[in-house]
Amino acid sequence: MNKLLKCPFKNFNPAVPKNVRIRIFKKTLISFLCLFIFLDLVFSFERIVTISKEEVQVDSAIKHCKSQKEKIKELEAFALNAYNNNQYDLSLCAYNKLLSFKKNSKKKEFSYYMSLGDIYCLKNNYVFAMHMYQKALSMYKKNEEINIKIANLYLKINIYKSAKIFFNNVLKSNKKSVDAKKGLANLYYLKNNYQKAIFYYEQIDFFHIDKNTILKIADSYTNLNEINKAIKILEDYTKNNKSFEVLFFLGQLYIENTENLKAKELFLNLYENHKDNFKVCLYLANVYNLLGERSLSNHMLGLAYKINSSCCALNILRAEFSYKLGHVNEAKEYAQRALMKAKTVFLRNQAQKLLTFLQKGSLKDPNAYNYSEYFDRERQNAGLAQVL
Numbered sequence: 001m002n003k004l005l006k007c008p009f010k011n012f013n014p015a016v017p018k019n020v021r022i023r024i025f026k027k028t029l030i031s032f033l034c035l036f037i038f039l040d041l042v043f044s045f046e047r048i049v050t051i052s053k054e055e056v057q058v059d060s061a062i063k064h065c066k067s068q069k070e071k072i073k074e075l076e077a078f079a080l081n082a083y084n085n086n087q088y089d090l091s092l093c094a095y096n097k098l099l100s101f102k103k104n105s106k107k108k109e110f111s112y113y114m115s116l117g118d119i120y121c122l123k124n125n126y127v128f129a130m131h132m133y134q135k136a137l138s139m140y141k142k143n144e145e146i147n148i149k150i151a152n153l154y155l156k157i158n159i160y161k162s163a164k165i166f167f168n169n170v171l172k173s174n175k176k177s178v179d180a181k182k183g184l185a186n187l188y189y190l191k192n193n194y195q196k197a198i199f200y201y202e203q204i205d206f207f208h209i210d211k212n213t214i215l216k217i218a219d220s221y222t223n224l225n226e227i228n229k230a231i232k233i234l235e236d237y238t239k240n241n242k243s244f245e246v247l248f249f250l251g252q253l254y255i256e257n258t259e260n261l262k263a264k265e266l267f268l269n270l271y272e273n274h275k276d277n278f279k280v281c282l283y284l285a286n287v288y289n290l291l292g293e294r295s296l297s298n299h300m301l302g303l304a305y306k307i308n309s310s311c312c313a314l315n316i317l318r319a320e321f322s323y324k325l326g327h328v329n330e331a332k333e334y335a336q337r338a339l340m341k342a343k344t345v346f347l348r349n350q351a352q353k354l355l356t357f358l359q360k361g362s363l364k365d366p367n368a369y370n371y372s373e374y375f376d377r378e379r380q381n382a383g384l385a386q387v388l
Helices: 018-063 067-086 088-100 106-122 126-141 142-154 158-172 180-189 194-202 212-224 227-238 244-256 261-275 278-290 294-307 312-324 326-342 343-359 370-382
Strands: none
Touching: 018 067, 018 158, 018 312, 018 326, 067 106, 067 194, 106 126, 142 158, 142 312, 158 180, 180 194, 180 212, 180 343, 180 370, 194 212, 194 343, 212 244, 227 244, 244 261, 244 278, 261 278, 278 294, 278 312, 294 312, 294 326, 312 343
């Protein structure tokens, strides 16, 4: 009997009669339920207020319109303006209002669903975006634009198999589709299949190559150990497009290809326009170092250190310079900082090697300078892209 009367609550008093306990339990349960209902009403009210504000704006935009035709024209302009001003919820409300009108043409409904899908993509709501795109697709299954949008969305959420199907469907009906070729190239690039990526990238006219695509093409060639091709394509692109990212990558490849004079000229030009850029200062310091211009390299390291003193690669370089100048304790301090700040396995290993050498070696060691030169070559071969 006592076991049956036991209550699971911690502060329960078994001396209280059973009927009283049941009454208290019921009251507590009802109180909790009332609280949950109240909170749900509060949140629901907030959602309704938010929606109603947008609906009020949408309705006020068309209140002066007399015919449905006028309302549609006004709402389309309103929805587009809201979209261009990053007022995505307002734009969503306007497009949904447009879909509520009867006698919309099929083409107009198609465009509304496309726009809704685009907005949901921008809001990172990919489930709703795909739902809207699928509605548009059901209206025009062979439309290239909607097939590309769906393929790119699958690519964005890493569902490569589905993305590939949609890109290939487009190519079946239009073998010249730039978007489909670029999409497949990007797909294989993301899968690290650089040979296949290049196969599709090479089919795209240079006129349609943008900054991000040219960087992926060059990176693909670099990963295939065809650095000269990567350099050539970047040089051709930079004749008419002075993109910082492209020029910076070209400078990295010059270093990797031991074209240090070209790298020096390029990074000096970048430094003239980007004196506060930490990476530019660091790479220029590295180029000076490779060319044996130690004082200039040390000067650039000092500038880089003022911008970002916590960078692992910078501390490694400063440790080397301090050692070469005979400041062993200072070099150890920099190497220790580098080891603490290392974010990659490569950097951690390099910092550990340097610290071990500094702790065991001495300035009288005949292999000391050779080790440092070896360290320079190893870092160069690995590419400073990994370092940063």
